[in-house]
Amino acid sequence: xxxxxxxxxxxxxxxxxxxxxxxxxxxxxxxxxxxxxxxxxxxxxxxxxxxxxxxxxxxxxxxxxxxxxxxxxxxxxxxxxx
Numbered sequence: 721x722x723x724x725x726x727x728x729x730x731x732x733x734x735x736x737x738x739x740x741x742x743x744x745x746x747x748x749x750x751x752x753x754x755x756x757x758x759x760x761x762x763x764x765x766x767x768x769x770x771x772x773x774x775x776x777x778x779x780x781x782x783x784x785x786x787x788x789x790x791x792x793x794x795x796x797x798x799x800x801x802x
Contacts, residue, residue, distance in 0.1 A: 733758030736783060740790030744798070757790050765789020 737754030740761055741747055748754050765785040769775070776782040 729759075730755055732779075732783060732786070733762065736761055736786040736790050739787045740794055743787075743791050744794040757793065758786060761788075761790025761793045762786035763789070764793050768792065 733755040734751060735754075735758065737756065737758035738748040740757055741749050741754065749757060762782070762785070765788050766776075768789060769785050774785075776785045
């Protein structure tokens with residue numbers, strides 16, 4: 721993986737984590753927290769969408785899929801913590 725690809729990966733993770741934080745909690749989790757939520761959400765979103773046979777179409781589709789996965793992750797974490 722080249723450094724540019726890694727930076728894009730981390731930037732998309734931060735964007736997705738921030739979006740999910742706003743959707744679920746109303747605020748983000750800081751840069752590192754957003755990146756972690758975004759990356760784990762992308763994996764979860766890819767898994768869930770893969771079960772239904774849905775694939776992402778490019779960068780925008782991947783961001784949407786990862787955001788949905790991150791929102792699901794935060795909702796599950798909210799249920800577990802309470």
